Amino acid sequence: MTGSIVLFGPPGAGKGTQAEIIVELTGKPQVSTGDMLRLAVSKGTDLGLEAKEYMESGMLVPDQVIIGLIEDRLSHSDASKGVLFDGFPRTIPQAEALSKIAQVEAVIAIEVPDEDIVNRIVGRRMDPENGEIYHISFKPPPPEVEGRLIQRKDDNEGTVRKRLSAYHEQTKPLGEWYREKGILTSVDGSGTIKEVSHSISMAVQNL
Ligand code: AMP
Numbered sequence: 098m099t100g101s102i103v104l105f106g107p108p109g110a111g112k113g114t115q116a117e118i119i120v121e122l123t124g125k126p127q128v129s130t131g132d133m134l135r136l137a138v139s140k141g142t143d144l145g146l147e148a149k150e151y152m153e154s155g156m157l158v159p160d161q162v163i164i165g166l167i168e169d170r171l172s173h174s175d176a177s178k179g180v181l182f183d184g185f186p187r188t189i190p191q192a193e194a195l196s197k198i199a200q201v202e203a204v205i206a207i208e209v210p211d212e213d214i215v216n217r218i219v220g221r222r223m224d225p226e227n228g229e230i231y232h233i234s235f236k237p238p239p240p241e242v243e244g245r246l247i248q249r250k251d252d253n254e255g256t257v258r259k260r261l262s263a264y265h266e267q268t269k270p271l272g273e274w275y276r277e278k279g280i281l282t283s284v285d286g287s288g289t290i291k292e293v294s295h296s297i298s299m300a301v302q303n304l
Pocket of ligand 1: 163185251
């Protein structure tokens with residue numbers, strides 16, 4: 098398959114965690130706009146300065162900024178055989194822009210009820226040394242790394258609720274848009290990480 102795959106779903110659905118299995122199965126590089134923006138914020142670049150306030154308040158970064166970031170990323174040689182998009186596109190204008198510069202072959206939507214999302218996000222922690230993601234109840238960190246774990250600034254309950262409403266208003270309609278194009282596969286994301294990984298690998302193998 099030479100096209101790209103989109104991993105679609107609400108914040109906290111486990112897109113970042115589940116991206117690993119798709120990368121393993123397809124060899125496509127993961128392109129996460131959230132990770133790219135966080136890197137820009139931590140480096141204090143112009144992009145980071147522009148994106149920071151939107152991210153910390155749970156709002157989407159403007160489409161033109163995101164589209165520019167993706168155009169640049171897709172010009173790298175490792176993207177020539179398609180990539181795995183994680184957290185992009187998040188609006189219909191982003192998807193329309195994407196359709197002009199890349200071929201999206203499949204969209205895998207991870208479905209998780211809203212009630213589960215807040216618990217998942219508020220318990221999420223990251224190891225700054227290697228980017229590994231843990232959850233205080235669902236994927237507890239080994240004791241030796243516990244002391245250095247950090248929590249994303251936007252992983253608090255107030256911001257999560259704003260991110261969820263941005264998802265419902267701006268991103269969810271995109272699922273329908275892709276469904277109408279006949280390329281959307283839904284996966285139940287409410288089980289354990291292992292169960293969801295299993296469903297995702299089945300979906301990827303059936304592509
Ligand atoms: P994520 O790690 O994917 O949950 O993204 C964290 C934050 O980065 C989001 O809440 C947005 O503020 C911003 N962001 C990431 N990807 C996008 C995108 N495709 N469009 C707009 N904003 C984005």
